[in-house]
Amino acid sequence: MVRAWYMNNDSSDQREEHYKNPPHFISVDELYSVSGVEYIKLNLDTLDTDGILEKIKTERGYTYEDELVCSKDCLPNYEEKLKVFYKEHLHTDEEIRLVVEGSGYFDVRDKNDQWIRVEVVPGDLLILPSGIYHRFTLDKKNYIKARRFFIGEPVWTAHSRPSDDMECRKKYLKSLQQSCFVKVQ
Numbered sequence: 001m002v003r004a005w006y007m008n009n010d011s012s013d014q015r016e017e018h019y020k021n022p023p024h025f026i027s028v029d030e031l032y033s034v035s036g037v038e039y040i041k042l043n044l045d046t047l048d049t050d051g052i053l054e055k056i057k058t059e060r061g062y063t064y065e066d067e068l069v070c071s072k073d074c075l076p077n078y079e080e081k082l083k084v085f086y087k088e089h090l091h092t093d094e095e096i097r098l099v100v101e102g103s104g105y106f107d108v109r110d111k112n113d114q115w116i117r118v119e120v121v122p123g124d125l126l127i128l129p130s131g132i133y134h135r136f137t138l139d140k141k142n143y144i145k146a147r148r149f150f151i152g153e154p155v156w157t158a159h160s161r162p163s164d165d166m167e168c169r170k171k172y173l174k175s176l177q178q179s180c181f182v183k184v185q
């Protein structure tokens with residue numbers, strides 16, 4: 001099960017966990033209701049045969065895909081890219097990542113503008129809605145390999161905070177206010 005928790009305000013090493021004292025963990029359902037972030041666990045051993053990822057791709061219209069490796073050796077301009085990933089931003093489209101190796105942290109703002117840290121490990125598929133403020137960091141192991149998906153031609157542009165006048169931001173906030181992010185059982 002994915003681990004997610006509210007972060008403390010300590011601005012030291014971004015690769016640390018940054019738990020609150022005492023730690024405040026949240027469930028997948030809570031994560032979804034306070035941020036709209038969706039989490040799906042996939043079995044990497046049966047990924048090519050069980051049809052689950054294929055079904056998700058079809059249902060959600062993910063037509064583009066590639067793979068990104070973040071490590072000192074594989075990522076050109078590694079230090080610079082990591083700084084960009086960790087600068088708070090939003091996108092006009094969903095950010096969809098399936099972790100296949102390594103690990104890292106996606107930090108997302110909840111509806112009260114508090115940081116939630118989501119730990120991602122192999123088999124974790126994370127979907128950040130369009131318009132959510134977020135950032136990414138490697139953890140102390142300094143390595144992650146993830147598959148990226150996109151609906152249509154990919155647009156990776158990161159809009160730094162503040163980008164509150166953007167349509168996608170307004171739409172996202174409206175969804176949060178109207179409690180659109182509630183799982184129907």
Ligand SMILES: CSCCC(=O)C(=O)O
Pocket residue numbers: 068070085095097104135136144145146
């Ligand atoms: C786990 S993928 C690496 C980070 C990334 O792609 C992003 O922040 O956009």
Ligand SMILES: [Fe+2]
Pocket residue numbers: 089090091095134135158
């Ligand atoms: Fe992003």
